[in-house]
Each structure stands twice: as C-alpha cells, then as structure tokens.
Amino acid sequence: MSTFIQQLANGVSLGSIYALIALGYTMVFGVLKLINFAHSDVMMVGAYVAFFVATGLNAGPDPSIASALITFLAAMAGAAALGIAIERLVYRPLRSASRLSLLIAAMGMSLLLEYGGQVVFGPQHRRVPDVITDERIVLGDLNLTVHKLIILGVSVVLMLGLHFFVNKTRTGTAMRAxxxxxxxxxxxxVNTDFIIGLTFAIGSALAGAAGLLVAFHQQGDIDPLMGVYPGLKAFVAAVLGGIGSIYGAMLGGLLIGVAETFVAAYLPSSFRDTITFSILILVLLVRPAGLLGKFKPEKV
Amino acid sequence: MSATGTVDAPLLKLDAVSVAFGGIRALDGVSLEVRAGEMVTLIGANGAGKTTTLRTITGLVRPVSGSVWHAGDRLDTVRADRIVARGIAMVPEGRAIFGNLTVKENLRLGAYLVRDVAQIRRALDHNFALFPRLKEREQQVAGTLSGGEQQMLAIARALMSSPRLLLLDEPSLGIAPILVQAIFEAVLRIRREGTTVLLVEQNAHLALDTSDRAYVLETGRVLLDGICSVVKSDPRVKEAYLGEGVEVAGGAP
Known part of the structure; x- marks a missing residue:
C-alpha cells in the first residue's frame, strides 16, 4: 500500500510536468488546428535559459527564493519570446497555405531547434544548478523531495492561473471564441492575430516553466534533445484528454504520468515508454476525440 | 436614435465590386447602395454571391476590383476586426455562434469593444426584451440551444455593439416556421428602432414582403433592383424566385 501511494505521488509529480507541456499543444491546436511539433523544443530552450540565468546568478553555491523566482520567470519569458517569434516568422506567413504545409513547417522548426540547439548550446549534457536546495521530506511512509513538491506546486499555480485567465477574463473569452x-x-x-500570438506566448511560457521542472525532475540534467520524449508523451497526453481541451490536457498529463510511474514500478522499467504509446493507439482506436474532447476526427 | 445623417453619401455603397476565389469569379461588378434607415434585401439562388457580398462588406473577403464605401469612407481596406467599430455588425450564415460558450458569454463577445458597462447593460436589457427566451437561457451553453434560439442569439450578439447597419445572412435557413416569424418580427422591430438592415434571404417571398428595396443577384451580377413591389412583379423574379407565373411546360430550367 505504501508503495502504491509513493508511486502515485511520483506519478502525479511527473504527470503535472506532462500536463504543463500538453497545455501548449492543445491551446495552439485550438486556435490554429496545428500540432506544433516545435513545442517540446521550446521547452528545451526554456531549460537552457534557466541554465544560463541560474549559472549567472551563481545560484548553485548560493540558492535562494529570489534566484529561483528569477530563473523561473526568465525561462518562461525566454520560451514565450521564442514561441511568439516562431508564430510570427514561420506559422503566420503559412496560415493561408494548406494544413499539411503548416505541419511540415512545424516539424522543420522542431528539427531546427533540436540541431540548432546542439550547435548553439553544444551537444554535451549540462547541469542546471539547484536554484533551491533539494532535501528529502519524509511523511510517514511517504518519501518526497523539495523538488517534487515544487514541481507539483508550480504546475498547480500555473494551471489555476490559466483556468482563471481563460474563463474569467475578456481576453480569455476571446481566445475561446x-x-x-x-x-x-x-x-x-477580436484582433485574432493578437489572440493567436498570445496563445503561443502563454503555451510557450508554460513550456518554459516545464523546462526547468524537467531539469528538477532529472537532477538538473539537460541537453538539446531533452524535449523529444517529454514532448511526445505530453502530445499523447493532449490527445488522450482530447486535443483542443485545456482540462483534457491537464487530465491526460496526470494520467500518463501516473501510468508511466506505475508501469516502471511494477514491471520492467523498459515498459515505461511502451505504456504511453499503447495508450495513444488505444485512444485513437476507441475514442479518437479523447476523454474530454470535442473535436471530431475528420472523415476522409 | 440620432437624426438622419446630413451627409448625402449612402450609409453603404458597393461600387463595381468583383471578388474571385482561385480564378473563379464569385462577384462580377456588383454595385449597390443602402441608405440610412432603409431595409434592403439581396435575393438570388444558391451560389449567386449573396454571402460573398456580405463577407466583402465586413472585410472577411477582399475584392479584386471595385470599392466598398461606408458613409463616405473607404471600407474595403479596413481589417475585418475593425468593421464592428464602424457601426456595422453581421449575423453570419449558419449563425456561427460560439457553441461552447454560454449565451451570456456570446452576448458579451458581441460587445467586445464596448468599454462602457452601462451601455453593455442597456444592450443586454434591450436584447432580452426582444428575445425573452435568451434571458431564460442566459447561463446555458449556446450549443445546446435549438436552431431558432441560436439564430436569435446570433442576432442579439450582433446587436450588442449597437450597430447602425445590421447585415443578416439567411436568418430563416433551417429554422422552424413559427420561429422564422418571431425572428422576422424582431428584425422589423430592430429596423423600426432606427437600425439600417441589409438582408440576404433565400426565401424571396419573405424578403420582398418585409424590405423596402431589393437587389436580385444572379451568378455574381445584379440582375435587377428596385422597390420591392416592383421587383415582385417582374416576370423573371416571379418565375425564378417566387414560384409563380409561367407553368413549366418544356424542359428548360
């Protein structure tokens, strides 16, 4: 039983990262009907912004709440700026082109960031300094860490913020429209160009935060290809929840995170990635619109 | 309502407007005028260019030649999202309500650019007086409304910006006859209250009975125009749009 709760806690922590990334996929799909394959690489760039800022702040030897906050905000701002630039320079000129052209451009953008990242940042792995000291927290049988709690806390705050923005503000209502x-x-x-740009900015900012959280999750380890797997899994999470649905992305992220963690705990851990893609195939076969989705698949 | 404009320019004027989609001409030199206070209808068969005409006025489609004027100002260079600020609102074809949003959210979006809360309140009250059903369904998700109620919502949403010119695209399409009557009574009331109306309608009887003047479109051109009573008695209109006149004896379409 205690293993169960322990794994559930681990799964929720991992799943909340997937949920943050999945939100970007689903929001962009909502306004452009585009799977933005470059999204996970925007997350990677967010992680690198965090790396440079945290290193510059000398946060490693001298961690503090202030440097943690600055690092988070910088990662979000850097990713948001990149997201806006990609929309503006690549997707907007192609908006009247066919959907396929847009999709191919998204794949190209993803490869450009992954391999451009290796040129600019270097192909070697780096370590994001701990902006907050990680410590073990023991609650009865439950083994938690400060970093896991931060992952969960930051995700919850960002998702509540998004929920409020989308439902309670005039601009959020316009975005849904x-x-x-x-x-x-x-x-x-409604200035739809502005709203589409804003959607990229918000989705990318969430990805930037997720970039730093992914680094937290893997003891600070980052590299230019770090977005590939979390990105694929977050994409599956968005499809599972129902692409286009914000709450679907949140739910899907949590479910994928929990499923993965349990599979890794009770089965050989090499099955961990298998479960995610098995879920994808199952969803596409049984319920292509996803758990909370409204977008019906196109009949060809 | 404000007194009739002193400007001589018509409220809306299309001057030899042509529109093409991928080389196919949807509009071919369409000219028309709507004067302040008028209710003008645009009738014609499917594909005649009625919807394209409205979409050109609202900037969703750009003409390849010709020009659109609003109260003396050039309109066809204005972005679609700036049209409503000029006092022009459109009820789009197929209603195009925001189905996942509540009735109230749809109405608030109609007043998206209105910053004055009191003015929004007044527009809401006016709409609820016009369509009491919408008041009952204020918190309901718009996609769950019946077709007729969705049409009422689409009209109410357009009125939220207190437009001087209302463009209506096929408000009777796919709606129960009893609701069509309610909707047209509302349109006539809107018009009596001083809003100028340009109505696109496939139900020619209804359109010609409710409007002042009519333009008949055929394959992207204006076939004829005039006062409704005159247009109604034109043999071509009788035959093609009112289902009267010549009995079909031969096979000629």
Missing part, C-alpha cells in the same frame, strides 16, 4: 470560429470572432472585433 477564436478557437471555435475565427471569422465570427473577427466580426466581434
């Missing part, structure tokens, strides 16, 4: 009908939103006076 754009994801349903771009032309009708324009007729209401």
């Amino acid at each position: 754009v994801s349903q009908n771009v032309d009708a939103a324009k007729l209401m006076g």
Whole structure:
C-alpha cells in the first residue's frame, strides 16, 4: 500500500510536468488546428535559459527564493519570446497555405531547434544548478523531495492561473471564441492575430516553466534533445484528454504520468515508454476525440 | 436614435465590386447602395454571391476590383476586426455562434469593444426584451440551444455593439416556421428602432414582403433592383424566385 501511494505521488509529480507541456499543444491546436511539433523544443530552450540565468546568478553555491523566482520567470519569458517569434516568422506567413504545409513547417522548426540547439548550446549534457536546495521530506511512509513538491506546486499555480485567465477574463473569452470560429470572432472585433500570438506566448511560457521542472525532475540534467520524449508523451497526453481541451490536457498529463510511474514500478522499467504509446493507439482506436474532447476526427 | 445623417453619401455603397476565389469569379461588378434607415434585401439562388457580398462588406473577403464605401469612407481596406467599430455588425450564415460558450458569454463577445458597462447593460436589457427566451437561457451553453434560439442569439450578439447597419445572412435557413416569424418580427422591430438592415434571404417571398428595396443577384451580377413591389412583379423574379407565373411546360430550367 505504501508503495502504491509513493508511486502515485511520483506519478502525479511527473504527470503535472506532462500536463504543463500538453497545455501548449492543445491551446495552439485550438486556435490554429496545428500540432506544433516545435513545442517540446521550446521547452528545451526554456531549460537552457534557466541554465544560463541560474549559472549567472551563481545560484548553485548560493540558492535562494529570489534566484529561483528569477530563473523561473526568465525561462518562461525566454520560451514565450521564442514561441511568439516562431508564430510570427514561420506559422503566420503559412496560415493561408494548406494544413499539411503548416505541419511540415512545424516539424522543420522542431528539427531546427533540436540541431540548432546542439550547435548553439553544444551537444554535451549540462547541469542546471539547484536554484533551491533539494532535501528529502519524509511523511510517514511517504518519501518526497523539495523538488517534487515544487514541481507539483508550480504546475498547480500555473494551471489555476490559466483556468482563471481563460474563463474569467475578456481576453480569455476571446481566445475561446477564436478557437471555435475565427471569422465570427473577427466580426466581434477580436484582433485574432493578437489572440493567436498570445496563445503561443502563454503555451510557450508554460513550456518554459516545464523546462526547468524537467531539469528538477532529472537532477538538473539537460541537453538539446531533452524535449523529444517529454514532448511526445505530453502530445499523447493532449490527445488522450482530447486535443483542443485545456482540462483534457491537464487530465491526460496526470494520467500518463501516473501510468508511466506505475508501469516502471511494477514491471520492467523498459515498459515505461511502451505504456504511453499503447495508450495513444488505444485512444485513437476507441475514442479518437479523447476523454474530454470535442473535436471530431475528420472523415476522409 | 440620432437624426438622419446630413451627409448625402449612402450609409453603404458597393461600387463595381468583383471578388474571385482561385480564378473563379464569385462577384462580377456588383454595385449597390443602402441608405440610412432603409431595409434592403439581396435575393438570388444558391451560389449567386449573396454571402460573398456580405463577407466583402465586413472585410472577411477582399475584392479584386471595385470599392466598398461606408458613409463616405473607404471600407474595403479596413481589417475585418475593425468593421464592428464602424457601426456595422453581421449575423453570419449558419449563425456561427460560439457553441461552447454560454449565451451570456456570446452576448458579451458581441460587445467586445464596448468599454462602457452601462451601455453593455442597456444592450443586454434591450436584447432580452426582444428575445425573452435568451434571458431564460442566459447561463446555458449556446450549443445546446435549438436552431431558432441560436439564430436569435446570433442576432442579439450582433446587436450588442449597437450597430447602425445590421447585415443578416439567411436568418430563416433551417429554422422552424413559427420561429422564422418571431425572428422576422424582431428584425422589423430592430429596423423600426432606427437600425439600417441589409438582408440576404433565400426565401424571396419573405424578403420582398418585409424590405423596402431589393437587389436580385444572379451568378455574381445584379440582375435587377428596385422597390420591392416592383421587383415582385417582374416576370423573371416571379418565375425564378417566387414560384409563380409561367407553368413549366418544356424542359428548360
């Protein structure tokens, strides 16, 4: 039983990272009907921004709440800026082109960031200094760490913030309107280009935060290809929850994180990635619209 | 309502507007005018260019030649999301309500650019007086409304910006006859209250009975125009759109 609860805690912590990344996929899909394959690489860039900022702040030998906060905000801002630039320079000029062109551009952008990242940052692994000292926290049978709690806490705060923004603000309502009908939103006076750019900015900022959280999760270890697997899994999470649905992405992320952790705990750990993609195949066969999804698959 | 504009320019004017989609001409030199206070209808068969005309006015489609004018100002260079600020609102074809949003959220989006809370309140009250059903369903998700209620919502949403010119695209399409009547009564009331209306309608009887003037579109061109009573008695209109006149004896379409 105690193993069960322990694994559940681990799974929720990992799953909340997937959920943060999945939100970016699902939000961009909502407004552009595009799977933004470069999204996970934006997360990687966020992690590198965190690496440079934390190193510059000398946070390793001298961790503090302030440097942690600055590192987080810098990772989010850096990723947001990159997300806006990609939308502006690559996707916007292609908006009237075919959906396939857009998809190919997204794949190209992803490869550019992954291999460009190796040129710019170097192919070797780096270690993001601990902006907050990691310590073991023992609650009865439960073994937690400060970093795991931070992963969970940051994710919850960001997701609550997103929930509030999307539902309670005028701009958030406009964003939901754009994801349903771009032309009708324009007729209401909504500047849809601005909303689409903002969607990229928010999704990318969440990915930037996730970049630092992924580093937390793997003891600070980052590299230019670090986005590939978490990105794929977050994408599966978004599909599982129902692509286009914000709450679906949150739910899907948690489920994938928990499923993976349990499989790794009770089965040979090499099955960990297998379970994620088995879930993807199962969802596509049984419920292609996802758990909370509204987008019906196109009949060809 | 404000007194009739002193400007002589019509509220809306299309001057030889042509629109093409991938080389196919959807509009071919369409000219029309709507004067302040008028209710004008645009009738014609499917594919005649009625919807394209409205989408051109609202900037969702750009003309390849010709120009659109609003109260003397050039309109066809204005971005679609800036049109509503000029006092022009459109009820799009197929209603295009935001189905996942509540009725209230849909209405608030109609007043997206209105910053004055009191004005939004007044527009809401006015709409609920016009369509009491919407008041009952204020918190309901719009996608769960019936077709007729969705049409009411689409009209109410357009009115939230207190437009001077209302563009209506096929408000009777796919709606129960009893609700069509309610919707047209509302449109006539909106018009009496001073809003200028440009109505696109496939139900030519209904359109010609409720409007002042009509333009008949055929394959992207204006076939004829005039006062509704005159247009109604034109043999071509009788035959093609009102289902009267010549009995079909031969096979000619």
